[in-house]
Amino acid sequence: MSTMTDTQERLVTENLHLVGYHVNDMLVRLPSHVTRDELSSAGQFALVQAARNFDPSSGVPFARFAAIRIKGALVDELRSMDWVSRGVRKKIRDLNQVSDTLTATLGRTPTRQELATALGVPLSDIDDARDQAATKVLSFEGYDGALAEVLPTREVGPEAALIASEQIVYLKSAVSALPERLRAIVEQIFFEEKSVTEIAESLGVTQSRVSQLRAEAMVLLRDGMNAHLNPDRVPTPEREGGVVHRRREKYFAEIGERVQATITASKVAQSVRAAEAAVVDALNGGTPHAEPTFATTA
Numbered sequence: 001m002s003t004m005t006d007t008q009e010r011l012v013t014e015n016l017h018l019v020g021y022h023v024n025d026m027l028v029r030l031p032s033h034v035t036r037d038e039l040s041s042a043g044q045f046a047l048v049q050a051a052r053n054f055d056p057s058s059g060v061p062f063a064r065f066a067a068i069r070i071k072g073a074l075v076d077e078l079r080s081m082d083w084v085s086r087g088v089r090k091k092i093r094d095l096n097q098v099s100d101t102l103t104a105t106l107g108r109t110p111t112r113q114e115l116a117t118a119l120g121v122p123l124s125d126i127d128d129a130r131d132q133a134a135t136k137v138l139s140f141e142g143y144d145g146a147l148a149e150v151l152p153t154r155e156v157g158p159e160a161a162l163i164a165s166e167q168i169v170y171l172k173s174a175v176s177a178l179p180e181r182l183r184a185i186v187e188q189i190f191f192e193e194k195s196v197t198e199i200a201e202s203l204g205v206t207q208s209r210v211s212q213l214r215a216e217a218m219v220l221l222r223d224g225m226n227a228h229l230n231p232d233r234v235p236t237p238e239r240e241g242g243v244v245h246r247r248r249e250k251y252f253a254e255i256g257e258r259v260q261a262t263i264t265a266s267k268v269a270q271s272v273r274a275a276e277a278a279v280v281d282a283l284n285g286g287t288p289h290a291e292p293t294f295a296t297t298a
Contacts, residue, residue, distance in 0.1 A: 019070055175221065
């Protein structure tokens with residue numbers, strides 16, 4: 001492999017965050033056996049290849065060009081991990097089709113023996129196909145409309161969904177409560193996918209300064225969320241009561257205030273919807289009723 005030029009190395013360094021962004025986006029939809037390291041390695045290699053093949057005269061921003069390469073590499077890596085062969089998928093489809101047909105004919109769910117007889121296979125094949133079908137699949141059409149590959153994944157239960165929803169509320173509040181400059185950097189890097197160079201130019205600072213501010217923002221976000229969700233993970237301040245400690249405590253408190261404001265707004269919105277529903281029912285001659293709200297169920 002040929003040596004990279006200084007320009008190519010700079011493109012890789014300045015856009016390394018793209019790998020983490022797309023890996024994180026994909027990991028939340030994948031089974032636990034898929035590790036971050038496996039995907040990150042594939043994404044980083046794709047970023048290097050993108051830097052080598054990038055043509056500035058094309059008019060396409062490098063971040064967009066690299067993002068396409070990274071997402072493609074991640075999907076290819078996931079394909080290579082997929083243990084489900086075409087033969088297995090065909091057996092699962094055949095089982096489902098026969099099961100649906102028998103259910104419609106019999107008016108009930110068919111037994112294992114009835115399925116085996118209809119398919120002309122031993123009972124063990126039915127059990128194997130069911131075990132394989134029990135692993136849910138994930139469509140990659142959400143990443144690329146041309147893709148129809150599937151991979152095993154785990155379902156998110158109600159408890160996990162509730163926890164994830166709570167974390168999102170705290171994350172949004174933590175980002176919005178960041179000092180203005182830190183918030184601008186986080187939003188531009190993670191939401192607008194801007195490069196370090198672009199951000200440095202817009203803020204009038206050096207690229208190294210942007211990297212320092214990004215690192216500072218990440219620490220604040222992590223500790224700010226942990227202060228409310230996992231207090232034991234918040235590190236002990238070096239100088240308790242010092243200026244830095246007081247600023248952090250104020251930031252943590254503001255996150256809590258913003259979260260409470262969000263919850264209050266949600267309660268008000270639900271109460272309004274319940275009142276509207278009651279009025280509509282009354283106008284229609286029905287019995288007024290109200291939807292349960294956070295306020296009434298608390």
